[in-house]
Amino acid sequence: MQENQPELTGLTSSEVEARVADGRINHDTDVKTKSTWQIFATHAFTLFNAVNLAMAVVIFLTGQYRNMLFLTIVAANLFIGVFQEVRAKNMVDKLTIMTQKEVTVLRDGAESSIAPSELVIDDLMRLSHGDQVPADCEVVSGNVYCDESLLTGESVPVAKKPGSPLYSGSFIESGSLVARVTKVGKDGFAAKINAEAKYVKAVKSEILATLKAIIRIGTMLLVPLGIGLFVRTYFTEGTTLVEATLSTTSAVLGMIPQGLVLLTSSVLAIATTRLGMKGVLVQQSYCVETLARVDTLCLDKTGTITSGEMEVAHVEPVKGSTEADAVSVFAAIARANVSDANETAKALLAYADANGDGAPIQVSRAVAFSSARKYSGCVTADGRGFVMGAAQFVLGEARMSEADALCEGFDAIERRMVICSCGGFDASDAIQGSPSIIGCVGIRDKVRETAPQTMQYFIEQGVELRVISGDDPRTVSAIAKIAGVPDADRYVDAATLDTPEKLDAAVDAARVFGRVTPQQKRELVDALHRRGRTVAMTGDGVNDVLALREADCSVSMASGSAAARNVSEIVLADNDFSHMPEVVAEGRRSINNLQRSASLFLVKTVFTALLALICIVIPPYPFIPIQMSLISTIVIGVPSFVLALEPNHELVSGNFLANVLSKSLPASASITLFLLLELVLGRLLGHEFAEISTVCMFITIVVGLALIYRISVPLTKLRFALLVAMGAAAAIACTAFRDFFTVAWLPLDVFIATAIFCALAVVTFLILAARFERKAGDSRVLAALVERIESGVEVPRAARPRS
Structure with a gap:
């Protein structure tokens, strides 16, 4: 692919202007907050104000002005209502601006940075680790892992290669690429979901x-x-x-x-x-009452129970080796590739720093992680080769049993990787020689430290907990159990709920729902409503928007998608779910x-x-x-x-x-x-x-x-x-x-x-x-x-x- 890079010149200025003139530009992709005038009109043009104003006019005509004192109450009520909602609107708008990054595009053969709203059809974008995909596109060059959890709820990274589609709202977890914009504005994947949330949510109080x-x-x-x-x-x-x-x-x-x-x-x-003052933004004041009456709380796994970060759960050395040996090797590999560190690499480095990996290994060559190879590695100054990655790609299918035996004590929620020594890497970064296992490491989503206490609080208050996620149901169940969710072993794979009758029956039978689509999340909330439940829903992704809209009270994280923030009554500005008992x-x-x-x-x-x-x-x-x-x-x-x-x-x-x-x-x-x-x-x-x-x-x-x-x-x-x-x-x-x-x-x-x-x-x-x-x-x-x-x-x- 490298030799093709100079040919990627992107659109010309005239081509961009033509597309803008045709309206093929990336506008109207997010849910918009109400304007200040809309907020004022909502509070001002009410039956309550109309009656009081009519009485004030009648009294004014009598000349007995002191009897119009009641208008101070009407004015104060209007001021408080408008001030509170405008304040919330401004904070949400600021969060949207703060979380929006410019995107690098190729135009006229040169790179430039523009706002996501300025993208047009066929624009070539450069995206790398940590970037959010601003518009639906297709990979032109490069291999990456993409995090689509905000769209699907599935937290397992998805490999993307040339020709693969990328969806707006997803994130590049590792690697870099050039992609061509294929859909803009309302035609995008995320925008279509957002379009269903573009209305003022009725207050349920x-x-x-x-x-x-x-x-x-x-x-x-x-x-x-x-x-x-x-x-x-x-x-x-x-x-x-x-x-x-x-x-x-x-x-x-x-x-x-x-x-x-x-x-x-x-x-x-x-x-x-x-x-x-505690980091909880309340966009609709009456929802404070609704949340206090909630008897069913639907939790999204990613960002709510888990922090969205990864952590090392287990390090198991092979017989004859020590944990310190394994830690020093994976720390060396992670440090060698620190410029493109994904969440997994960050977790490895944090574990190494906390547990001490001795004198750092000097590295002469780094082998970056590749979605095609599914491993990363390094060569030390003294010529030794180390590799870390998925066992089937590092050891091969024939030696998978060696890794399985070493990982017997790992939990179902952990992603397993082998750490091996090898003879080095050739010019194309392929492993040389037969890898020798040093140890295995288990990586898992980091469960929030405050999650068990928060769950216990709601249990004591008689609130029924449900976990709804796009992830594998077994993984979600295991994480829910760690967080203290009752009956977490009663899980169901929503992919099997292909009829309304099956979904309705699952609402009564299960407490954990995995592989749930955005539409199914909404249907689950509706099913709970039919059972007379008062439902609160947490979420931070575009895939949660439909369910957040239907819930009696919806809660989102500030770090999540703008669509989720805008449709939610409560936004946790510091992304800390432990504030919920305070609400x-x-x-x-x-x-x-x-x-x-x-x-x-x-x-x-x-x-x-x-x-x-x-x-x-x-x-x-x-x-x-x-x-x-x-x-x-x-x-x-x-x-x-x-x-x-x-x-x-x-x-x-x-x-x-x-x-x-x-x-x-x-x-x-x-x-x-x-x-x-x-x-x-x-x-x-x-x-x-x-x-x-x-x-x-x-x-x-x-x-x-x-x-x-x-x-x-x-x-x-x-x-x-x-x-x-x-x-x-x-x-x-x-x-x-x-x-x-x-x-x-x-x-x-x-x-x-x-x-x-x-x-x-x-x-x-x-x-x-x-x-x-x-x-x-x-x-x-x-x-x-x-x-x-x-x-x-x-x-x-x-x-x-x-x-």
Whole structure:
């Protein structure tokens, strides 16, 4: 081949220009992240924002600008959501740029470096050890070993020679070559898989589904209730237009839990920031919740359980020789070829450095590894020849039994090589003389040191582990067993699963799947979904993209393909899978604390809707927006944020909405009941609107503080301080700032009656809460209510009960 090298001149400039003009250029090969405008539009153009903006416009027209304070919550929620997602997008884009290398091409008889996106059909590329193949091509000259694990999942290097195809996304493991580009852009092997991932992955979050359902139901109710309340207040009660408008908008705003939306965004943003400081990039904040609910984790072998590096597992010397002899020889061969060191050579050198190979052997000639010969070697300064490689190529088939006997103690996952002395090498690097065995060395994928602890964590949490790989199932099974995956010996060769029925049966029978195609990976995830499973998937290659897209939560490594990173919700920036327990812990803290805090918000949503319905019959509506802002701050806003940020490592259990309603409904019922009594008695006794409004506000705040106490048990110093602070804040707001919040001074008799009402309301709440808690586990009414609410939006898989 050497004599043909000068003839490889490549395309001319005019030929390149013609191909560019024809569109035969290597564009659009990766999955693209969303633009900043798309991210902003996703967060801005929502039903939640539309309702709040409409209410703000109505209040603005009244001139009562202080009642527009709720817009700060809407703006803060929008800012947090956009900022978090844009931050994640920028980090992923940077990772893509950092991992993208220029490619060397031959054009006009000279070499030049260009971006992979500038390649055209028929370009000649020079690729060598460590280079990623940027476009589908055909080998023109050179012999190499190619790592196609990112495409197929198969970690065994594939030999390539002139005429062999090379696929985009694979890596040159050893050797160098010149290849001609045969396919560009969307026609490439990797690009075709990526094309199926080019869409915005739907968020699968029970919390998000609950929020959407509440907002949707609230929006449907607010129109008829708002119109009815306005008509009743303005046309039959003789109030002014401004008063009727403020009263109606107060009721309408109370049905939409602005604070809960902001709290959820804030808590998840804090969680993603904490994880970001630990090297975990969360692209979609709601996936933190999904991962905490996962009950099945599908693991990719390469890059997840293993590090992608090789290590020496065994060195077995022949009788009469020592391990040190074998180590010194393979170290000499590896050092002689260090300029083209592949992962195997790096592992040999690392072992030699760690175990000491004595004085280095001086080498006068290096014999580089060749995919055709399948061995490498060297000649020492004193004329001795050494060779290392696959036994059948070094010793020949007739002497294979000698190597087999020496490797009896090696594991099934190890790649075996013989180390021999020989008479030297001829001009074409062929072995001279009969090789004499010095020893055998076993090389294997390096299992991450943290893998067993990480697997044990998920086992203790009741998460079922599945290993899905493109590698030989026996090798995958052995590695899974080392990593601590339960039932790792229950493996299946996916090449035999040639019908949907066989694949479906294998999902129940096996825990390790080998030789799996990209399409089969996706089908396995779908099969688990049909069994009611909440599935997380890890992967780093183009071959994982389809399965990553289908999983409820997908995790990829930063060192993997750009396509895998872009389609995944979580990217491990330092490629360390041991961070996964930290992600789960953050998810649990977020969900459990949000469930507790969300009950405060739903109290207001429920009693406001019921009160609006009541006030159509018995007007007026007792609150104005600024008073609802005070109630929201003291009873809901500040307490919910404090409680939501506390440590919490409890297991996530039950349905989010059911858990929230079980705590909030008793408080809502008590508040609604006593507000109704106050409206009736106030009208009968001829109380002014300001007095009725003040009494209603006191009742709501006191019951709200009682709810805070109940969900804070057992009291800690922080929770006790929170209760005292909120009580003090309410007292100060209703006295020192009573004019701002439109709080009336109550006559002594009314004040005493109000105190009695508040006490009775608290007692009623505590009784209802105790009874509700005892019966919540088998409450058909609550189950039916949750089902009706969730039917308003698509329920994510994480929220569906197992079959």
